[in-house]
Amino acid sequence: MLKNYKYIPKKIIEIREEIKSKHLDLLEGFTNRDFNIRDLEKLIEEIRQLDKNQLKIYSYKLKPKELQSLILYMPENRYNIELWKINEIINTRFKKNNLILFFNAFQNHYSNKEFNQYFIQYINKVENSHELLGISANAVPILLKWLEEDYILEIIIEDYFKLNRKLDSYLGFCGFKSNRGLYKDCWRYFLTVCRGKDYLNNEVDKILDIIKVYELDLLAKFLDNYLLKLEIEEFQDEILNYIYLTYDTPLNNSHKYLWDKVSEDAKDRYNIWYANKKLIEFFQGDERYEFWFRYIKDLDAKLLGVNDRQLFLDFDKFVVIEFRYIGNAAYIYSKPYYLINYDGKVSNNRMEDDGYYKNQGSALSRIIHRENWQYRTTKLIWELKNHAL
Numbered sequence: 001m002l003k004n005y006k007y008i009p010k011k012i013i014e015i016r017e018e019i020k021s022k023h024l025d026l027l028e029g030f031t032n033r034d035f036n037i038r039d040l041e042k043l044i045e046e047i048r049q050l051d052k053n054q055l056k057i058y059s060y061k062l063k064p065k066e067l068q069s070l071i072l073y074m075p076e077n078r079y080n081i082e083l084w085k086i087n088e089i090i091n092t093r094f095k096k097n098n099l100i101l102f103f104n105a106f107q108n109h110y111s112n113k114e115f116n117q118y119f120i121q122y123i124n125k126v127e128n129s130h131e132l133l134g135i136s137a138n139a140v141p142i143l144l145k146w147l148e149e150d151y152i153l154e155i156i157i158e159d160y161f162k163l164n165r166k167l168d169s170y171l172g173f174c175g176f177k178s179n180r181g182l183y184k185d186c187w188r189y190f191l192t193v194c195r196g197k198d199y200l201n202n203e204v205d206k207i208l209d210i211i212k213v214y215e216l217d218l219l220a221k222f223l224d225n226y227l228l229k230l231e232i233e234e235f236q237d238e239i240l241n242y243i244y245l246t247y248d249t250p251l252n253n254s255h256k257y258l259w260d261k262v263s264e265d266a267k268d269r270y271n272i273w274y275a276n277k278k279l280i281e282f283f284q285g286d287e288r289y290e291f292w293f294r295y296i297k298d299l300d301a302k303l304l305g306v307n308d309r310q311l312f313l314d315f316d317k318f319v320v321i322e323f324r325y326i327g328n329a330a331y332i333y334s335k336p337y338y339l340i341n342y343d344g345k346v347s348n349n350r351m352e353d354d355g356y357y358k359n360q361g362s363a364l365s366r367i368i369h370r371e372n373w374q375y376r377t378t379k380l381i382w383e384l385k386n387h388a389l
Contacts, residue, residue, distance in 0.1 A: 275293070
């Protein structure tokens, strides 16, 4: 008997929560189906003409669906009416079940300070408000604190960082619905300020879905945060491949509208990722990959260009040209010589035969890939970098 007695209360709670959830969904659906923009406009204009003494009397003329529409209208206030008038009407006819409408309206338009103050008053007015809001009693003080803030998104995420849980779980604890603006904007903001581990602990597809609809300013902030918070080895190829296919690299002037908004340090790290990707494809396991990539990773060199036959590395004072097929010596030219003779072809992605880039008489040096070539080349690169050419 005792076992059965313990089981029943838990089951009753589950059934009660299920009924409450269905009831709230039906209530919201009913409100949305009956919402008519023309009726609302007419309602707002009537209220605009009323003085304070007329508002209470007027409130009793309104049908429940009209009161519900006014609640949902308040935070956006697109017709710029004095909200205290609407609140006077709502307050006169307020029923505790209206609280969920305030919560839904807040989640869609959360930055209206005046509306948020009214919402606070109704939360405090209703006993056991957490049950009507569908959240834990422990979440109510947190919600009330946020409603007082000017920068709600920032405070929500700042509080989140103090905890050890998934963001979806945290937002769910607060009663935020995934189809509402506040939930979506929390995620949008979060990805521009989060820690490196947060990128790694969330699904790549979810991150991609969010950044694909970013405005340019937010995308630039995301790139600054992502590229600087993660180690280069931790970069997720699916994410940066999307950036590359959509916005190319900072060297491509056709996408300056994005890359000009990204910090130089972040662009350097993106360029390293891009160069690594291209060097791997070019050298295909050849030992030359590791040798040249360390110069790029240390920011001693930059990738100028690459095609199916040649790869061009910029060391500022000179340029190294490597060839895909083993057996070809690499050629080193002074930067001025390279700019005059080869830059036009490389910048316009015009591929030439290997011989076009082999001018032994004008080269500063050649690199022959024989035994101990890495040692000899390291010494040569150091000498060229530290002496006048």
